Amino acid sequence: MNNNKQLITTIRQFNRFYANILGLLDQHVLNTGYSLTEARIILEIGFIQPCIANQLVDKLTIDRSYMSRIITKLSNDGILSKETSTTDNRISLIHLTSKGMTLFNQLNERSDEQIMKLLHDLSQEEIAEIHNAMLLIQRKLGGDLHDTI
Template sequence: MPHEALVDEIRRFNRFYTRLVGLLDETLVQSPYTLTEARVLFELDRRPRTAGGEAGLLARMFHLDVAPIASELAGELRLAPVYVLRILRKFIAMGLAGIHAGPEGGPSFVSLTPRGKAALADLEAGTIRDLARLTDKLCDEEALALSDALKRVTRLLETART
């Protein structure tokens, strides 16, 4: 298969899947969060993010002490650091995330609050519900074939990347 045809086929699949699961909708799974915000919630839950050093009063007031965390997350998610910083500030203002002093005077860190964990649990439940609805008409054999195809695509693309 010519490379251009493969690229076209991947793009066609991306458009199909994006429409199918509603990734271009304003918010994700009928929630108040965008796809990017949902991903940031997930990443904050996966591991707390450490900020560098002790921030001064103004830095804490304007949440500038989370800038290093925003930069780290932005690099991992391939987003603009200022965009991730805005999301972190929004989450802090909404009570979804909090800045906490590090143990024994160490650097502060950002993690989800109980409210943030509940928001993430709602998002995950909605995603599971939507994907289950998407695949519920597949028989066992079709579900297995889809699972195998997804694993194969992942393996092929990971191999091609290295």
């Protein structure tokens, strides 16, 4: 039991450390004016567009009503557009607008830059160790390798 408590403490401590390093608790992620959740939704739409809200709900495990509010906000901001599916008029396909694609590209670039800054002072051996540790964690916990931010 004591080992489990120590493991849980260590994992939670690492999660706080990593969230802090990436600035995930900042009100606006990567100086975009959007929250972490909003940024993740923008990225996911960019990766899989066109998509439907249910895909995003499943992928990000977000409450449907919360997802709906975020999609409405991003639509009002001119980031997203919705169109009715030609095969099923009950489904709205979600796309990034040109403004949304610009933001998507900024998020990707800034995320890459952030990671490069983190790794800048490390040796190639240290970078390989971190990379392998992250792959191991994802493999063991069943994570998707293209999740970003």
